[in-house]
Amino acid sequence: xxxxxxxxxxxxxxxxxxxxxxxxxxxxxxxxxxxxxxxxxxxxxxxxxxxxxxxxxxxxxxxxxxxxxxxxxxxxxxxxxxxxxxxxxxxxxxxxxxxxxxxxxxxxxxxxxxxxxxxxxxxxxxxxxxxxx
Amino acid sequence: xxxxxxxxxxxxxxxxxxxxxxxxxxxxxxxxxxxxxxxxxxxxxxxxxxxxxxxxxxxxxxxxxxxxxxxxxxxxxxxxxxxxxxxxxxxxxxxxxxxxxxxxxxxxxxxxxxxxxxxxxxxxxxxxxxxxxxxxxxxxxxxxxxxxxxxxxxxxxxxxxxxxxxxxxxxxxxxxxxxxxxxxxxxxxxxxxxxxxxxxxxxxxxxxxxxxxxxxxxxxxxxxxxxxxxxxxxxxxxxxxxxxxxxxxxxxxxxxxxxxxxxxxxxxxxxxxxxxxxxxxxxxxxxxxxxxxxxxxxxxxxxxxxxxxxxxxxxxxxx
Numbered sequence: 001x002x003x004x005x006x007x008x009x010x011x012x013x014x015x016x017x018x019x020x021x022x023x024x025x026x027x028x029x030x031x032x033x034x035x036x037x038x039x040x041x042x043x044x045x046x047x048x049x050x051x052x053x054x055x056x057x058x059x060x061x062x063x064x065x066x067x068x069x070x071x072x073x074x075x076x077x078x079x080x081x082x083x084x085x086x087x088x089x090x091x092x093x094x095x096x097x098x099x100x101x102x103x104x105x106x107x108x109x110x111x112x113x114x115x116x117x118x119x120x121x122x123x124x125x126x127x128x129x130x131x132x133x
Numbered sequence: 134x135x136x137x138x139x140x141x142x143x144x145x146x147x148x149x150x151x152x153x154x155x156x157x158x159x160x161x162x163x164x165x166x167x168x169x170x171x172x173x174x175x176x177x178x179x180x181x182x183x184x185x186x187x188x189x190x191x192x193x194x195x196x197x198x199x200x201x202x203x204x205x206x207x208x209x210x211x212x213x214x215x216x217x218x219x220x221x222x223x224x225x226x227x228x229x230x231x232x233x234x235x236x237x238x239x240x241x242x243x244x245x246x247x248x249x250x251x252x253x254x255x256x257x258x259x260x261x262x263x264x265x266x267x268x269x270x271x272x273x274x275x276x277x278x279x280x281x282x283x284x285x286x287x288x289x290x291x292x293x294x295x296x297x298x299x300x301x302x303x304x305x306x307x308x309x310x311x312x313x314x315x316x317x318x319x320x321x322x323x324x325x326x327x328x329x330x331x332x333x334x335x336x337x338x339x340x341x342x343x344x345x346x347x348x349x350x351x352x353x354x355x356x357x358x359x360x361x362x363x364x365x366x367x368x369x370x371x372x373x374x375x376x377x378x379x380x381x382x383x384x385x386x387x388x389x390x391x392x393x394x395x396x397x398x399x400x401x402x403x404x405x406x407x408x409x410x411x412x413x414x415x416x417x418x419x420x421x422x423x424x425x426x427x428x429x430x431x432x433x434x435x436x437x438x439x440x441x442x443x444x445x446x447x448x449x450x451x452x
Contacts, residue, residue, distance in 0.1 A: 005160050006223070006248070006250070008156075030224065031219065031224035033222065034222045034224045036224065036225045036227060036246075036248045037224070037226050037227065038227045038230060038246050039226060039227065039230070039231060040230050040231060040234070040237075041231035041234060044237075048234070048237045048238060052230065054148060054149055054152055055243060055244060055245060056152065056230075056244075057152045057153065057159075086149070
């Protein structure tokens with residue numbers, strides 16, 4: 001297998017909820033789609049996530065959240081990325097996020113939000129199409 | 134990004150440039166080679182410590198704890214953690230960072246996860262050049278954590294000065310300890326998870342194995358007990374890592390290995406370049422394609438053809 005360019009995705013759980021099954025399922029699906037997935041584990045601050053994404057040369061950040069703190073944490077991640085001049089990184093979200101909140105999150109720079117029941121192929125396709133590798 | 138920017142960024146200790154360079158190395162981008170050749174004279178300062186051992190033997194946790202110990206001693210740290218890529222899809226789940234969260238906002242700790250991308254031997258093809266990049270960036274100690282190693286993933290010896298082999302209590306009998314492979318490359322043995330039953334027995338087994346090792350050596354690998362959860366044995370392990378480096382320097386082995394490594398590396402690069410050049414010259418030529426057909430049809434043998442082609446196309450044409 002050649003070392004051609006690979007999409008590197010950082011999967012992170014910001015905030016305090018400990019439900020990471022969804023994040024793990026998505027991580028596994030991205031792995032099976034041939035991507036390199038860096039899984040960082042639970043209880044990450046936006047600062048930790050952005051630092052890890054930069055150090056790892058990630059093209060994509062996947063944020064999973066079920067605690068309800070997305071309106072605070074997602075825009076904070078975007079803000080820090082902008083500050084680092086790294087807002088070319090594609091940021092997508094998932095978890096329990098009310099429909100009404102999605103426009104605000106998109107305005108903050110979150111590219112797409114995938115709720116429960118999203119087919120995994122849809123997430124894979126979206127990332128393949130939109131990641132800037 | 135130009136080579137100039139990249140080189141100056143790395144030497145100026147800008148993290149993003151280091152991250153970028155390692156990505157270019159992983160993607161086998163020509164820019165990386167240019168950058169590395171300019172960074173080469175700034176390397177050779179870091180102490181490179183390899184950590185290898187079976188999956189789940191606590192390598193990542195151990196690296197995290199030793200890192201914390203060396204941070205107390207004001208050392209700066211780089212970590213490369215290698216995990217396997219799928220041989221089927223090429224994808225990888227890189228999970229070593231999970232254990233390393235306590236250092237995630239420390240400016241003096243750089244962590245990079247790496248998939249093997251089809252490379253065997255316990256490391257990725259890019260690992261040794263990535264170590265070099267971090268060395269040029271100026272980290273004092275660089276840990277290279279291999280994939281969970283079975284028995285023959287010994288490539289880390291080519292990259293590291295000091296090799297730590299981790300094991301855990303209850304993992305196989307004393308025959309496992311005298312098999313060839315990773316047990317032979319250790320400079321320091323660590324029996325991790327020392328709170329589990331059988332820890333002392335494991336230490337005894339490894340020591341017994343070392344007793345019957347007839348190789349002449351000036352350094353007998355110590356066998357240490359650690360517990361990454363409580364931190365027991367970690368300061369002693371850090372001391373031992375430093376002592377091993379001192380030993381290498383004082384015994385002249387460091388210099389000797391340096392020569393050997395440079396020789397191996399030069400040979401590797403020349404072999405790669407020669408092969409590449411030869412293949413480029415031959416691809417698509419009718420002589421080449423015809424020879425392949427004749428070999429497949431058993432009209433000629435590949436040994437003779439290889440010699441002829443090398444003689445014809447490499448040596449004659451470059452003169």
